Amino acid sequence: MAKITFDGIEVEVPDGTTILNAARQIGGSVVPPAMCYYTPLKGSGGKCRACLVKVAAGSAKDPRPMPKLVASCITPVQDGMVVENTTNQQVLDVRKGIVEMLLINHPLDCPVCDQAGECDLQNFAFEHGVSTTRYEEERRTFEKIDIGPYIQLHMTRCILCYRCVYTANQVTDNRVHGVLGRGDAAEIGTYIENSLDNDFIGNVIDVCPVGALTDKTWRFKSRVWFTKPVNAHRDCSHEKCSGKVTLWYKGKDVLRVTARKDEYGEVKEWICNECRFERKETADWILEGPAHIDRSSVISANHYELPVLNAQIIADLPESTVRELEQNPPLKLGGFNG
Amino acid sequence: MGRKLLTEHVNVEGIETFKVYRQHGGYRAVEKALKMMPEEVVEEVKKSGLRGRGGAGFPTGMKWSFLAKPEGVPRYLVCNADESEPGTFKDRYLMSKLPHLLIEGMIAGSYALGARTSYIYIRGELLYVLRILEKAIAEAYANGFLGENIQGSGYSLDLHVHPGGGAYICGEETALLESLEGKRGNPRNKPPFPAVQGLYARPTVVNNVESIAAVVPILNLGGDEYAKIGVGKSTGTKLFSACGHLNKPGIYELELGVPVEEFIYSDEYCGGIWKGRELKAVVAGGSSVPILPKELILKTAAGENRLMTYESLSDGGFVTGTMLGSGGFIAMDETTCIVKNTWNFSRFYHHESCGQCSPCREGTGWLEKVLHRLEHGHGSMHDIDLIVSVAKQIEGNTICPLGEAAAWPVAAAVRHFRDEFEWHVTHPKEATAPGAAYRGNLVLA
Amino acid sequence: MEPTTAAKPQFSPAAQAEIKRLLTHYPDDRRKSALLPVLHIAQAEFGGWVSPEVQDLVAEVLDLKPIEVYEVSTFYTMFNLKPVGKHVIEICRTGPCMLRGSDELTAQLERLTGAKVGGNSPDGNFTLKEVECLAACGFAPVVQVREQYYESLDTPEAVDAMLRELRGMVHRPILPWEENGLPTSLQNN
Numbered sequence: 018m019a020k021i022t023f024d025g026i027e028v029e030v031p032d033g034t035t036i037l038n039a040a041r042q043i044g045g046s047v048v049p050p051a052m053c054y055y056t057p058l059k060g061s062g063g064k065c066r067a068c069l070v071k072v073a074a075g076s077a078k079d080p081r082p083m084p085k086l087v088a089s090c091i092t093p094v095q096d097g098m099v100v101e102n103t104t105n106q107q108v109l110d111v112r113k114g115i116v117e118m119l120l121i122n123h124p125l126d127c128p129v130c131d132q133a134g135e136c137d138l139q140n141f142a143f144e145h146g147v148s149t150t151r152y153e154e155e156r157r158t159f160e161k162i163d164i165g166p167y168i169q170l171h172m173t174r175c176i177l178c179y180r181c182v183y184t185a186n187q188v189t190d191n192r193v194h195g196v197l198g199r200g201d202a203a204e205i206g207t208y209i210e211n212s213l214d215n216d217f218i219g220n221v222i223d224v225c226p227v228g229a230l231t232d233k234t235w236r237f238k239s240r241v242w243f244t245k246p247v248n249a250h251r252d253c254s255h256e257k258c259s260g261k262v263t264l265w266y267k268g269k270d271v272l273r274v275t276a277r278k279d280e281y282g283e284v285k286e287w288i289c290n291e292c293r294f295e296r297k298e299t300a301d302w303i304l305e306g307p308a309h310i311d312r313s314s315v316i317s318a319n320h321y322e323l324p325v326l327n328a329q330i331i332a333d334l335p336e337s338t339v340r341e342l343e344q345n346p347p348l349k350l351g352g353f354n355g
Numbered sequence: 356m357g358r359k360l361l362t363e364h365v366n367v368e369g370i371e372t373f374k375v376y377r378q379h380g381g382y383r384a385v386e387k388a389l390k391m392m393p394e395e396v397v398e399e400v401k402k403s404g405l406r407g408r409g410g411a412g413f414p415t416g417m418k419w420s421f422l423a424k425p426e427g428v429p430r431y432l433v434c435n436a437d438e439s440e441p442g443t444f445k446d447r448y449l450m451s452k453l454p455h456l457l458i459e460g461m462i463a464g465s466y467a468l469g470a471r472t473s474y475i476y477i478r479g480e481l482l483y484v485l486r487i488l489e490k491a492i493a494e495a496y497a498n499g500f501l502g503e504n505i506q507g508s509g510y511s512l513d514l515h516v517h518p519g520g521g522a523y524i525c526g527e528e529t530a531l532l533e534s535l536e537g538k539r540g541n542p543r544n545k546p547p548f549p550a551v552q553g554l555y556a557r558p559t560v561v562n563n564v565e566s567i568a569a570v571v572p573i574l575n576l577g578g579d580e581y582a583k584i585g586v587g588k589s590t591g592t593k594l595f596s597a598c599g600h601l602n603k604p605g606i607y608e609l610e611l612g613v614p615v616e617e618f619i620y621s622d623e624y625c626g627g628i629w630k631g632r633e634l635k636a637v638v639a640g641g642s643s644v645p646i647l648p649k650e651l652i653l654k655t656a657a658g659e660n661r662l663m664t665y666e667s668l669s670d671g672g673f674v675t676g677t678m679l680g681s682g683g684f685i686a687m688d689e690t691t692c693i694v695k696n697t698w699n700f701s702r703f704y705h706h707e708s709c710g711q712c713s714p715c716r717e718g719t720g721w722l723e724k725v726l727h728r729l730e731h732g733h734g735s736m737h738d739i740d741l742i743v744s745v746a747k748q749i750e751g752n753t754i755c756p757l758g759e760a761a762a763w764p765v766a767a768a769v770r771h772f773r774d775e776f777e778w779h780v781t782h783p784k785e786a787t788a789p790g791a792a793y794r795g796n797l798v799l800a
Numbered sequence: 801m802e803p804t805t806a807a808k809p810q811f812s813p814a815a816q817a818e819i820k821r822l823l824t825h826y827p828d829d830r831r832k833s834a835l836l837p838v839l840h841i842a843q844a845e846f847g848g849w850v851s852p853e854v855q856d857l858v859a860e861v862l863d864l865k866p867i868e869v870y871e872v873s874t875f876y877t878m879f880n881l882k883p884v885g886k887h888v889i890e891i892c893r894t895g896p897c898m899l900r901g902s903d904e905l906t907a908q909l910e911r912l913t914g915a916k917v918g919g920n921s922p923d924g925n926f927t928l929k930e931v932e933c934l935a936a937c938g939f940a941p942v943v944q945v946r947e948q949y950y951e952s953l954d955t956p957e958a959v960d961a962m963l964r965e966l967r968g969m970v971h972r973p974i975l976p977w978e979e980n981g982l983p984t985s986l987q988n989n
Contacts, residue, residue, distance in 0.1 A: 069752060085752075114752070118718055152721065193865070193866075195868070199709055200705065439935055441896060444935040517825070520875075520877075521876045522875065534836065537862075538835075598938045599900070642895055685895060685896055703933070
């Protein structure tokens with residue numbers, strides 16, 4: 018076991034644990050963001066640099082600080098290590114810079130992007146970025162392409178986290194896509210026109226941190242915050258499929274099926290394409306109950322509490338509208354003190 | 356005229372053949388090494404004070420002593436012949452003229468490290484040098500210096516040459532190992548370091564061509580004798596690639612410690628600036644090290660003569676100094692446009708970024724685009740601060756040192772030539788005229 | 801005789817022997833290591849570029865998934881992914897060459913060959929390609945054509961001489977592994 022101090026909080030973790038996973042043991046707002054690291058995918062991490070932290074003391078044996086910021090997702094802890102994340106101004110400044118770098122070529126098309134509301138980059142930018150840009154050059158763009166019957170690739174939005182490549186390598190039998198080209202011209206692709214055709218390929222949609230790989234069966238059907246996530250399972254005949262999913266309801270309709278994600282957006286149990294794309298009837302599933310959604314997520318906004326209408330506005334509304342709102346409230350009427 | 360330890364026989368007819376090389380004392384270092392214990396060979400290299408000749412200047416002997424040696428696990432020596440740092444062309448010269456010198460160094464080094472298979476990773480553009488090396492390797496096999504039981508010592512070694520495919524990043528040692536494994540040249544996250552998990556996840560040492568070649572004179576002279584050459588911690592001789600606006604560009608082997616001024620102006624070396632012009636600036640150690648204006652490259656900020664040593668060139672840190680780097684010495688005359696040159700280097704790093712980590716992938720392209728604007732008269736004063744800021748956002752935050760290599764030249768150019776950048780903003784017409792060059796007040800008057 | 805429909809590319813016997821020799825350089829379970837050298841052989845054998853079909857052949861020879869070859873061929877700049885002219889002239893554009901006239905050299909080569917950088921000449925003889933530092937900075941400006949370096953191209957005469965030499969090459973140069981026939985070690989295999 019190794020004992021480390023992270024943002025002033027002591028935590029004890031097994032040897033070999035990464036700094037990031039040690040921070041996740043503490044949980045809450047001290048946890049560094051991660052845009053490319055993905056626990057179940059071997060080899061992932063180290064690329065986006067979102068999780069850089071300051072190691073103020075390397076270990077009890079060698080308490081010297083590390084000269085550069087380190088990627089917390091791939092750096093193992095040492096006993097006696099002292100790490101600074103939210104308590105270190107340099108870390109916060111560098112993180113702001115990383116947001117800027119990730120956004121300069123990212124289209125700010127959130128209003129028409131299916132990922133909006135559950136996008137890691139959106140959340141990352143909201144929490145750590147600034148609201149203006151210094152980038153005046155032309156942005157990199159690519160054509161949208163369909164890679165197979167279920168998945169669309171919108172490369173323009175990709176941040177090259179490599180997660181989908183690791184997924185195809187480690188979860189499916191035959192990888193046909195990868196990273197082509199290099200530098201800022203690198204892209205996810207198949208080179209010659211090829212479809213991603215494999216029983217488990219749908220999982221690349223769930224691991225994608227942005228809206229680069231999206232589910233064609235769900236495209237433009239709704240916004241994620243208008244749907245209600247419900248956990249469910251079925252006895253899937255695929256040997257490797259967990260059959261454990263989240264169904265995303267709008268009214269009585271299942272609009273999409275995803276694997277279950279934990280609080281860090283990670284899927285621990287993969288599902289097959291049949292469960293994901295072909296089973297969209299409630300009757301296909303044994304329902305377990307509402308999926309936990311973090312209160313800070315935009316997805317929870319419409320579900321658990323109605324938005325409140327400002328009291329001053331109510332005074333100016335016609336009598337009939339007020340009555341309508343009282344009987345059938347899409348909005349809650351605010352009190353004069355509320 | 357200083358001693359030449361590497362290139363002494365470079366002009367001897369037929370020196371690229373085993374026979375002639377042997378007649379001139381070749382393979383004596385191997386014979387000597389094979390009579391020593393491997394650790395003793397490492398000790399000689401440590402004593403020599405040899406510092407890595409590829410650019411980073413890390414002590415070679417120390418790097419060797421870090422190699423993990425788990426029982427029953429093969430380990431490798433890999434020669435980094437991916438020479439591609441702009442301004443540097445010494446390794447190509449050394450390998451094509453003296454292939455047996457590198458091979459001899461590889462054998463001695465492999466023996467010291469206990470490697471049974473070693474590789475020379477050469478950049479793909481140098482396929483013709485690969486042919487020269489392969490021919491020389493075949494001769495070494497035929498003469499019992501490679502293969503089974505070398506010279507009856509019981510030590511066996513196979514040596515192979517492996518071509519790259521066109522990627523500067525493969526000069527970074529872990530990208531090189533990825534490339535040698537047949538993959539994209541994406542640098543690895545460290546730790547683990549190659550000394551523990553390198554080629555095929557086995558302990559590996561990666562050394563520059565010149566570092567490995569230097570092992571030969573070190574063993575012939577003895578580490579202590581070698582360390583007497585040079586100044587302070589800059590021991591031995593070093594190859595410098597002189598290029599740019601010099602009368603006599605080319606490769607020069609110097610005992611470390613020659614004054615920069617003598618190197619540039621003496622007829623023994625570069626013979627001064629071409630066309631009778633004035634020197635404006637120098638990039639002293641390959642394109643990634645900070646550029647210095649004439650007055651700071653000839654003398655340190657304290658007014659002392661700058662010498663061709665690791666310490667003297669870096670005197671003053673990045674405020675008024677630079678680095679010896681790979682020894683790629685690029686001289687620029689008074690007509691040179693620093694903004695254009697900085698843009699050119701930026702384009703290089705943008706082109707060569709592997710694209711794996713976000714600050715480098717996005718930042719190098721951003722730098723190039725803003726510098727392109729500045730060079731073409733469409734920039735603003737704000738852009739000058741912007742490139743300094745973007746460079747700072749890349750530096751130190753990337754997986755590998757390409758981030759720093761891309762950031763330093765930009766930061767240094769603005770540091771020392773800010774008025775020239777500003778002139779491009781305030782006088783776009785003059786700055787973009789063909790052959791335009793900023794000469795301080797001369798142009799403004 | 802095989803039916804001649806979809807003409808699948810095949811390596812010549814000399815190239816096959818060379819690949820076999822290369823594979824002995826790496827551990828048996830690391831055939832992928834030979835990818836870059838085999839791509840070089842493929843490019844030399846099949847007209848100076850590697851088509852998707854040629855890359856698939858490379859994948860087959862080395863037991864790789866085709867995507868593993870595509871990922872690599874698109875990363876390294878030496879592999880041409882489109883058909884090229886008889887001679888690919890690679891012009892170094894980096895700092896030290898620029899300082900000694902690579903811009904002028906490029907303009908001159910465009911004029912003399914009729915090709916634009918990144919494209920082929922109408923007569924199919926030349927492809928012009930700009931590349932980064934070729935490690936010949938002391939002999940700038942410099943270009944590379946196949947395995948040959950042409951250095952100090954700072955006069956019109958030097959450029960003319962190079963183009964004359966290239967235009968005079970009627971036949972494909974003999975590839976190094978074809979020079980002496982099969983290596984003796986492989987002749988009986």
